[in-house]
Amino acid sequence: MRIAQVAPLTEAVPPKLYGGTERVVHWLTEELVTLGHDVTLFASGDSQTSAKLDATWPKALRLDGSVRDPNALHMVMLERVRQKADDDEFDFLHFHLDYYPWSAFSRQPTPYVTTLHGRLDLPEHQPVFNTFSKIPVISISNAQRRPVPQAHWVRTIHHGLPENLLTPQPVKPSYLAVLGRIAPEKGVDRAIKIATRCGIPLKIAAKVDRADQEYYDELIKPLISGNPLVEFIGEITDREKPDFLSGALGLLVPIDWPEPFGLVMIEAMACGTPVIAYNRGSVPEIIEEGLTGFIVEDEISAVSSVGRLETLNRGAIRKQFETRFTARRMALDYLAAYRSLMESKPRFQLVASAE
Amino acid sequence: MRIAQVAPLTEAVPPKLYGGTERVVHWLTEELVTLGHDVTLFASGDSQTSAKLDATWPKALRLDGSVRDPNALHMVMLERVRQKADDDEFDFLHFHLDYYPWSAFSRQPTPYVTTLHGRLDLPEHQPVFNTFSKIPVISISNAQRRPVPQAHWVRTIHHGLPENLLTPQPVKPSYLAVLGRIAPEKGVDRAIKIATRCGIPLKIAAKVDRADQEYYDELIKPLISGNPLVEFIGEITDREKPDFLSGALGLLVPIDWPEPFGLVMIEAMACGTPVIAYNRGSVPEIIEEGLTGFIVEDEISAVSSVGRLETLNRGAIRKQFETRFTARRMALDYLAAYRSLMESKPRFQLVASAE
Incomplete structure (x- = not known):
């Protein structure tokens, strides 16, 4: 499957230091590649990946003091994804950028999903999920969904770690x-x-x-x-x-x-x-x-x-x-979600349109 | 002409206190209404306007401490504009939200333009205008354009004030x-x-x-x-x-x-x-x-x-x-720009598409 993984530009994938979302995107991407998929990772240029890297900006933004407006570069990245999607380069798009892709990508034919990585109980989340109630989203816990039941929840997929990244060591706990x-x-x-x-x-x-x-x-x-x-x-x-x-x-x-x-x-x-x-x-x-x-x-x-x-x-x-909680289990869950969304969304032929 | 004016939600239109962009949007909107146009203003709910007000959020965001993520509400507002544009409610869309609308609105048939209100010489502006080089934009001075000649500049329109908002008073300058x-x-x-x-x-x-x-x-x-x-x-x-x-x-x-x-x-x-x-x-x-x-x-x-x-x-x-520098002159300049963009962009019929 030709999959686009679209990560925040805030940290490298994986992050050099602390950082949750980009770390999970990294583990997922590596597993998808291992499982034989053709993955393109949209991320900062200092990312390390077995997938094809499409770098919108050379350096993760939290470490790049020169950039005042990180949103600008995220919009540039999304437009790059959209252009490649318009050229039918992907079978599936997986976003990790909250609501940013929704208006543009709800109106294009490639199936897509967004994993929500943050809390969803702020006042501004109500209009967001009221307005975008048809956009397919994945929760990282069932609890995360509670404040916004109106969202189009596809399923919950718990995060996972590479099986041998961290293993028990023979030391006496103290x-x-x-x-x-x-x-x-x-x-x-x-x-x-x-x-x-x-x-x-x-x-x-x-x-x-x-x-x-x-x-x-x-x-x-x-x-x-x-x-x-x-x-x-x-x-x-x-x-x-x-x-x-x-x-x-x-x-x-x-x-x-x-x-x-x-x-x-x-x-x-x-x-x-x-x-x-x-x-x-x-x-x-x-x-x-x-x-x-x-x-x-x-x-x-x-x-x-x-x-x-x-x-x-x-x-x-x-x-x-x-x-x-292994990354393999997480990747298999995501593949199942991708496939189910690909089946439920018939891909129309663009015959004639203003686009 | 049925015109959408899309303002930031940061300040009310007009701002209660200091604030440039929303003040200019206010003057422009009032003049367009006076000139007989059917204007819808997308702005915060505490705005005052002679146009139809479409309020995404009740209160200007700079004064609303409850909102942590103003971008979320701007994306909601843009989706509202997009849905109305999809329903063919407008002849022309005028955005005052930087690059936010570009990916979504470049792929829809209603003619549109964005007035850029800020400085454009930051490092992130280069990829923005490289990527969105076909998007029509209006500068508020020629100087503003200098760092990004690759943008699709339609024209420069200087701001204007309502003719009798501020007038000379009989006091001795001292x-x-x-x-x-x-x-x-x-x-x-x-x-x-x-x-x-x-x-x-x-x-x-x-x-x-x-x-x-x-x-x-x-x-x-x-x-x-x-x-x-x-x-x-x-x-x-x-x-x-x-x-x-x-x-x-x-x-x-x-x-x-x-x-x-x-x-x-x-x-x-x-x-x-x-x-x-x-x-x-x-x-x-x-x-x-x-x-x-x-x-x-x-x-x-x-x-x-x-x-x-x-x-x-x-x-x-x-x-x-x-x-x-009157608002009337500014409004007439904008109307000329709208008309020229409406003529240059043939409006296709959506026959069949995935949208």
């Missing part, structure tokens, strides 16, 4: 872990309180975005400095994650927002590490209570769950990852 | 004036130095955006406080402008950026007030040297021009405004 980004919605303050009440060391491997520096300095740093149990080790790479996660008794995910998916939970599972997560957004779909972790509602039940972490079987957690 | 916004590119520091060297009072009627508060506090405020010649009077309304401008010996426009148009210059002319402006962007197209003001290159020649302000005839300046 601490609680936080992995990701320091921001109010990630609840790192809660993680510190939980670990402190348990008297167990906490290691925080997290990025601090410029936008969150003040939050870190004023609210998180005072909780860390002088706390002998807490160690802040900063941002880590995929290479460092297996040791970091395998060494953890459990990963704390004390989120305070409607998490659309939460890649970090399946990264932990890939290493056999159980997860203690607050019951928000996608959490109950990802974590199997008492098998891969515990779902909690507050600090008290989080603390008591920590005491039960050792009852979980790390081999069984890894097995669950292999069954439910 | 100070130099600055009107607009305090920001690095507006060069208010230069204006203060010029007035101080001339020993003439300077009145600054200007808005300070939140983004520019630090610039104001650190660089401009120290030049004002303790300077007996300089008075900062803050943002003023259109109602206050005739007295403010008529009382000025001259308006200082010491800009330090490629000004695409500069409404403030024609506001001064409407009151018969001469302008001293730095030779950047549109300035030599708007100011007639020795008639409506002086074009200068640096502080020295600005200071010497102040001494020659009284040689200019304020009645002649007002006459030039009436000849060149």
Whole structure:
């Protein structure tokens, strides 16, 4: 199948550092190529891919200080996709750019779908999904759909990781872990309180975005400095994650927002590490209570769950990852969605039109 | 003619306070209605218009703290325009939304044009105009076109004001004036130095955006406080402008950026007030040297021009405004552009298509 994958230009595919959407697009693209498909990846020029790369701009925009208006380049990229679609170069188009393609691509014959990667509960989402209620969209969790039932949901496809990207390491687990980004919605303050009440060391491997520096300095740093149990080790790479996660008794995910998916939970599972997560957004779909972790509602039940972490079987957690959250499973789910949309949308012949 | 005017949702049409694009759209829309056309204005719901208002969102987005992603609502608005265009409700579409409509609207039969309201010399403008080189666009000055000669320029149409919005008042001019916004590119520091060297009072009627508060506090405020010649009077309304401008010996426009148009210059002319402006962007197209003001290159020649302000005839300046910069002239220019684009674009019949 000739497939276009259209990624944001914000980060490279895969991202050099932190970054969810472009990382998932990378894993999906690589699997589709492995499965024998002819994939064109529309992305920034510093992307690495086994597919054909169509680069709209040489450098990922978050690292390119020269560009003031990233929307302009996304519109240029979409026009490149549209021109190639007009020339019938693709059997299927897969967008990862929210609502940007919808007005233009709803009026062209190549079948297409958009995976929504973010939260959908902001006031502006109502008119968006009212207006574009016929556009096929894929959710990354069922929870993500809740605020906009009027959208044309095709199916939910959970993210997946390459099976052997992160594997369990032979180290003795000895601490609680936080992995990701320091921001109010990630609840790192809660993680510190939980670990402190348990008297167990906490290691925080997290990025601090410029936008969150003040939050870190004023609210998180005072909780860390002088706390002998807490160690802040900063941002880590995929290479460092297996040791970091395998060494953890459990990963704390004390989120305070409607998490659309939460890649970090399946990264932990890939290493056999159980997860203690607050019951928000996608959490109950990802974590199997008492098998891969515990779902909690507050600090008290989080603390008591920590005491039960050792009852979980790390081999069984890894097995669950292999069954439910590999990139191969994700790619096969997407291929099934592509095929079903290709069948449901008869491709008209353009006989005569103003286009 | 059935005309769609598509404004940004950022400010109301007209803006409650400062704001260029939506103000021009307002004047143009009112004139087109006066001239007997059937105009639909796509804008925020707090807009005031004699046209039919199609409101995508109740409140201008800059004042609506609930909306995080203004692009989403602009895409919704464009889809509303597109659906009405598909239903053949308009003879002509006039966009004021940069590149946003181009991919979708280049593939539909209703003739359309986009007025570009901003600077076009950023790095991302090159791929935008390379990719969309067939899209008809209107410049608001010839200078604005320079960085992107590859665009499909239809014509330059200078902005215009309603003829009697601002008129000369019988007050004795006694100070130099600055009107607009305090920001690095507006060069208010230069204006203060010029007035101080001339020993003439300077009145600054200007808005300070939140983004520019630090610039104001650190660089401009120290030049004002303790300077007996300089008075900062803050943002003023259109109602206050005739007295403010008529009382000025001259308006200082010491800009330090490629000004695409500069409404403030024609506001001064409407009151018969001469302008001293730095030779950047549109300035030599708007100011007639020795008639409506002086074009200068640096502080020295600005200071010497102040001494020659009284040689200019304020009645002649007002006459030039009436000849060149009324909203009526602007509307007639736009109608001519619409008609020429309607003639050059044969409207195909959609016989059979995938759309």
